[in-house]
Amino acid sequence: MTTTTTATATQVYRVFIKASPEAIWEAITRPEFTERYFHRGRIEAGPDRVVSRGPDGELRRDDEVYEYDPPRRLVHAWLPLYDAELAEEPPSRVTWEIEPQDDGVTKLTVVHDRLESSPKTAASVEGDGWMFVMSGLKTLLETGEPLSG
Amino acid sequence: MIWAVPDDDRVFKALADPTRRHLLDRLFQHDGRTLTELESELEMTRFGVMKHLRLLEDAGLVVTRRQGRQKLHFLNPVPIRLIHDRWIDKYTEHRVSALAELKDELEGIA
Numbered sequence: 001m002t003t004t005t006t007a008t009a010t011q012v013y014r015v016f017i018k019a020s021p022e023a024i025w026e027a028i029t030r031p032e033f034t035e036r037y038f039h040r041g042r043i044e045a046g047p048d049r050v051v052s053r054g055p056d057g058e059l060r061r062d063d064e065v066y067e068y069d070p071p072r073r074l075v076h077a078w079l080p081l082y083d084a085e086l087a088e089e090p091p092s093r094v095t096w097e098i099e100p101q102d103d104g105v106t107k108l109t110v111v112h113d114r115l116e117s118s119p120k121t122a123a124s125v126e127g128d129g130w131m132f133v134m135s136g137l138k139t140l141l142e143t144g145e146p147l148s149g
Numbered sequence: 150m151i152w153a154v155p156d157d158d159r160v161f162k163a164l165a166d167p168t169r170r171h172l173l174d175r176l177f178q179h180d181g182r183t184l185t186e187l188e189s190e191l192e193m194t195r196f197g198v199m200k201h202l203r204l205l206e207d208a209g210l211v212v213t214r215r216q217g218r219q220k221l222h223f224l225n226p227v228p229i230r231l232i233h234d235r236w237i238d239k240y241t242e243h244r245v246s247a248l249a250e251l252k253d254e255l256e257g258i259a
Contacts, residue, residue: 010214012180012212015209135230135234
């Protein structure tokens with residue numbers, strides 16, 4: 001997906017999940033959940049920082065949290081430390097919006113923006129990156145199983 | 150996965166129209182556009198474009214966001230990914246890879 005187009009400064013991803021806002025909040029802020037769908041990353045989000053570690057404990061991200069409003073809204077910086085080229089770019093921003101709908105379904109929207117000056121980061125998360133995470137999160141919450149592969 | 154069924158229906162219906170696929174292609178090339186920008190590239194009334202965008206939005210393929218005074222349209226590829234995961238990964242991954250291997254072998258790559 002990244003080969004045919006220029007990555008844009010704002011990317012939006014949305015998925016509807018048959019789960020409560022509280023369940024989604026837990027799944028995006030606690031490492032025992034994130035390691036099952038977020039590229040095996042153990043992510044822990046609190047009111048001040050969101051820290052992500054790889055399976056061997058290596059630090060992947062350590063970002064400032066701008067807004068922490070459980071179980072509705074989480075806004076944080078995004079500076080990948082796992083890749084030297086990406087780590088040199090300015091931090092971008094990720095917003096998680098969790099909105100309950102009818103019938104026990106919750107709308108989850110991820111907006112990844114402030115990517116104007118971070119084209120390599122934009123290309124690295126665009127398309128497959130976030131889609132894999134959103135699809136895996138939905139599968140985990142609805143079936144209890146992580147995606148195969 | 151009962152919930153996935155009505156969702157998929159709307160996605161397939163939304164994709165079953167060349168104008169709507171064209172709109173998605175435009176957003177793929179340049180995401181985050183206003184109705185006016187999208188309208189200027191189509192031989193269609195503003196009302197017609199709005200109707201198509203509404204169907205795409207209902208299917209979850211387009212997400213709108215306000216930015217200042219503008220309403221921007223973004224391509225959301227996740228519903229298509231979910232269909233891919235459901236049909237390709239779950240049921241046909243082995244067959245698809247077997248065919249891919251056969252192709253490689255016949256073409257002398259493997």
